[in-house]
Amino acid sequence: MDLVLERISKIFPGIGGCESVEVLKDFSCFINGGSLLSIVGPSGCGKTTILRIIAGLEKASSGRVLFGVGEAEPGEKPLVGLVFQDYALFPWRTTLGNITAGLEFMGVPLKERLAKGMEYVSAFGLDGFENRYPKELSGGMKQRVAIARTLIMEPGVVLMDEPFGSLDSQTRNSMQEFLAGLWEERRDTIIFVTHNVDEAVFLSDDIIVLTSRPARVIERVKVLCKRPRDRTGIECNTIRRSVLDILGRESSKLG
Amino acid sequence: MKPWSLTVPLGAVVIWQIVSFSGLVPTNLLPSPLAVLAGARDLIFVGMPPEHLLHNHIIYSLLRVFLGFIFGCIIGIPLGLVMGWSSKAKGVLGPFVEIIRPIPPLAWIPIAILWFGIGLKSAAFIIFLGVFFPVLLNTISGVESINPVLLEAAKTLRAGERDLFLKVLLPGAIPSIFVGMRIGMGIGWMTLVAAEFTGVKEGYGLGYMIMTARDIQRPDEILAGMLIIGVIGLMINWSLKALESRLIRWQ
Ligand SMILES: Nc1ncnc2c1ncn2[C@@H]1O[C@H](COP(=O)(O)OP(=O)(O)O)[C@@H](O)[C@H]1O
Ligand SMILES: [Mg+2]
Numbered sequence: 289m290d291l292v293l294e295r296i297s298k299i300f301p302g303i304g305g306c307e308s309v310e311v312l313k314d315f316s317c318f319i320n321g322g323s324l325l326s327i328v329g330p331s332g333c334g335k336t337t338i339l340r341i342i343a344g345l346e347k348a349s350s351g352r353v354l355f356g357v358g359e360a361e362p363g364e365k366p367l368v369g370l371v372f373q374d375y376a377l378f379p380w381r382t383t384l385g386n387i388t389a390g391l392e393f394m395g396v397p398l399k400e401r402l403a404k405g406m407e408y409v410s411a412f413g414l415d416g417f418e419n420r421y422p423k424e425l426s427g428g429m430k431q432r433v434a435i436a437r438t439l440i441m442e443p444g445v446v447l448m449d450e451p452f453g454s455l456d457s458q459t460r461n462s463m464q465e466f467l468a469g470l471w472e473e474r475r476d477t478i479i480f481v482t483h484n485v486d487e488a489v490f491l492s493d494d495i496i497v498l499t500s501r502p503a504r505v506i507e508r509v510k511v512l513c514k515r516p517r518d519r520t521g522i523e524c525n526t527i528r529r530s531v532l533d534i535l536g537r538e539s540s541k542l543g
Numbered sequence: 544m545k546p547w548s549l550t551v552p553l554g555a556v557v558i559w560q561i562v563s564f565s566g567l568v569p570t571n572l573l574p575s576p577l578a579v580l581a582g583a584r585d586l587i588f589v590g591m592p593p594e595h596l597l598h599n600h601i602i603y604s605l606l607r608v609f610l611g612f613i614f615g616c617i618i619g620i621p622l623g624l625v626m627g628w629s630s631k632a633k634g635v636l637g638p639f640v641e642i643i644r645p646i647p648p649l650a651w652i653p654i655a656i657l658w659f660g661i662g663l664k665s666a667a668f669i670i671f672l673g674v675f676f677p678v679l680l681n682t683i684s685g686v687e688s689i690n691p692v693l694l695e696a697a698k699t700l701r702a703g704e705r706d707l708f709l710k711v712l713l714p715g716a717i718p719s720i721f722v723g724m725r726i727g728m729g730i731g732w733m734t735l736v737a738a739e740f741t742g743v744k745e746g747y748g749l750g751y752m753i754m755t756a757r758d759i760q761r762p763d764e765i766l767a768g769m770l771i772i773g774v775i776g777l778m779i780n781w782s783l784k785a786l787e788s789r790l791i792r793w794q
Contacts, residue, residue, distance in 0.1 A: 345695050369699060376696040380714040380793045390700035393710075421793040441700065 289356045289366055289444035289477050290321045291342070296351030297502075298337055311337045313502035315351070319445075319494070322475040326488035328531065329498030330539065335481045338503070339447040342479070343370045355444065366444025373450045375430045377422040377437075384409060384418040386433050390441045408436040413466075428459040435467070439476065446478045452487065461519075464490050472515060485535070489528045490519050497534045507534050574763040582763030583771070591756050591764055595746060601775065603747035607663060608728075608735050608779075611670025615727055619675045620720060623682025624712050633683070640679065648672040648734045652741055662744040669738040674727035678720065685719025686712050718794055721787040728783060732776045749775075 296315045302308040311334040319325045327335050340346040342353055344365075355366055377386050384405050391401035409418045412432045422430055431451055438446060452460045468491055471478065482488050488495045495509045509531055513523040556576050562568055563575030570578065586597040626633045648669050659665040689712065697711045739750025753768035 343699055345698065367701070370696070372692060372696060374692070376690070376692045378693060378696075378711070378714070380717070380791070389697070389710075393697070393700055393702040393706045423793065437700070 290319070291445050291477065291479075292316075292318045292352075292354040292357050293338070293342070294352045294354060296338075296341060296348045296353070298334070298341065298346070299349045310502045312341075312348075313504070315503055315505075317496060317505060319477060319479060321356075321477050323493040324471055324478045324480060324491055326480045326482055326492040326495045327498060328482060328485060328488050328495060328535070329503060330500045330535075331483060333498050333500045334503040335498065336449055339370065339449050339479065339481060342445065343368045343447055345370075367441055369438035369441055369443035369446045371431075371434050371438050371446070371448040371451045373453050375422070375434045377430055377433055379422050382419050382421055383414055383425070383429075383433050386422070387436045387440055389437060394441075404440060408440050411470075412436045426459075427455050428463055431455065431463060432466070435470075439470075439474070444477065446476050448478060448480045450481055450483065452484075453482070460487070465516075467491065468516065485528055485531050486519065489524050489531065490517055495527075495531060497531060497538075499538055506538060509534075571760070571762060574766060578763045579766045579770070582761065582765075583767035585761075586752070586764055586767055586771075591752050591761070591768075592746075592759075595752070597752070597771070599747050600749050600752045601771075603745060604735055604739070604749045605775075607666040607738075607748070608670055608731055610663070610667040611672075611731055611735075612674050612724075612728060614667070614671045615674025615678055615731070616724065619678030619723070619727075620682050620713075623679045623720075623723075624686055624708060624716065626679075627683040627686025627716065628708070628712060640676075644676050648730070649737050652738060656741075660744075666735065666738045666743065666748070669734050670731040673730035673734040674724075677726040677730065678723040681719045681723025681726070682716055685716030685723075688719065689715035718787075718791050721783070721791070725780060725783050725787075728779055729776070732772075732779065736772060 293316055296312050297310070298312040300309045300311060315334075315338065327338070329335055337346060341348050378389060381389060384402070387408050388401045388405040391404065396404075406418065409415060412435070414429065414432060414436070417425065417429060422433070425433065435448075435451070452463050455463060464487055471491075480488070480491060489511055492511050495511060497506045497509070498504065499506055509527060511527055513521070513527070517524060559573075560576050563570065563573065563578075574582070583597075585591070588596070590596040622636070626636055651669055651672055652665070655665040655668045659668055693711055693715065694707060697707055702710065735748075736750035736753075739748035740754050743751040749768060749772050753765050753772075756762075756764040756768060
């Protein structure tokens with residue numbers, strides 16, 4: 289589903305004598321339905337805040353989030369899925385219990401949600417682990433459970449906040465490949481926050497590079513390399529270079 | 544349990560028996576272990592007072608504790624969930640709880656008798672007070688210890704208020720609730736015996752039993768009764784622990 293952020297500002301009021309923090313100022317951006325957009329930018333610039341506003345967990349101080357503008361029936365707020373960096377799995381639920389949690393909250397009958405849950409267990413390579421608790425899973429598995437739990441809801445927009453940030457580089461690469469394959473099949477609308485430029489280039493259709501706080505879009509880069517991508521290929525490298533240059537210029541400005 | 548964990552208790556019994564044989568301590572103050580064993584036999588088959596057999600005393604005591612415990616939990620847990628969840632509810636109810644809590648449950652005995660009369664209800668009320676506060680406070684801290692990200696995750700998965708309560712707050716607070724239940728049960732079991740010293744109408748209860756044994760000078764039965772009270776307390780704690788480890792395998 290198309291998504292437009294229109295002149296969004298966010299000011300966190302200072303508490304007890306602290307100065308208030310202006311995290312976003314007139315931030316605007318769009319994403320086409322069925323595409324994968326990455327956001328890269330210095331840490332603390334407001335990436336998480338942007339996702340939280342889209343997900344409705346935080347209120348913008350001003351500005352609008354518009355869903356499905358270019359579509360036949362715009363207006364109604366679709367389901368927005370959010371994948372958290374530290375998984376945020378329910379420790380008291382098994383793999384299957386976590387994956388079907390949202391269906392359960394929505395009142396889907398038991399039989400139906402277990403059947404659908406098991407489909408996702410298989411599709412996410414979690415066969416044999418459906419009755420394990422999160423503490424018994426590896427980091428990569430936990431993140432697959434978290435992504436499955438979100439995607440099973442078939443959300444109109446999927447937000448991912450540095451989902452692979454705490455994985456070792458081996459697992460990270462295989463998760464990127466897994467996500468790329470999954471996305472090619474499903475074509476969800478995904479906004480993917482990362483501080484890893486390689487990851488952004490490997491996964492995205494578009495990359496937006498942000499300034500430090502208050503976040504502004506410095507540049508929007510289109511990644512036209514064909515999929516499946518070769519992460520060390522020439523095309524990817526060229527784009528990686530240009531994104532790194534933009535980030536480098538931004539950080540040297542800060543001195 | 545390890546084999547050597549019994550060495551100290553067994554050693555104590557042996558020393559106790561030796562001391563009794565030597566005649567250093569008069570047996571009307573400290574009867575020998577064998578005499579206590581005989582006392583236990585009398586409690587089981589003869590009863591104290593006669594006809595009031597041990598198993599009936601146990602049933603009455605457990606009934607009182609069980610009632611007080613159930614009420615302590617069904618009021619303490621939901622209230623704790625609400626107070627842990629909403630700072631407004633905590634602000635309103637917190638001070639009231641803080642004023643009532645330091646009053647020892649036993650200090651409630653006179654007013655409990657006035658309100659409920661002597662009998663099951665007042666004893667159960669005293670136990671309720673012993674159970675309620677630890678359960679309440681541990682439920683509150685259990686809720687407060689839940690990672691707020693889990694609540695946000697649930698919200699993005701379309702959880703309503705009801706789901707947040709029953710499927711996030713409650714399971715998240717369960718480990719802490721169990722700590723409260725075990726502390727509460729311990730306090731309840733202690734207050735039970737004291738409550739039965741004063742407020743029993745039915746003529747049954749372990750506290751009542753050992754007080755009666757004192758009235759008619761049966762120290763062997765007093766000691767046997769004390770040991771039985773201890774063992775039952777231990778078994779209650781064990782069963783709560785067993786239930787706990789079944790319910791929170793995920794931890
Ligand atoms: N609830 C809040 N109250 C006050 N300041 C906040 C709050 N949440 C985030 N911030 C501030 O907003 C800035 C951006 O945070 P965040 O969106 O998490 O950055 P990023 O995800 O890009 O690292 C940070 O400087 C942070 O201190
Ligand atoms: Mg962040």
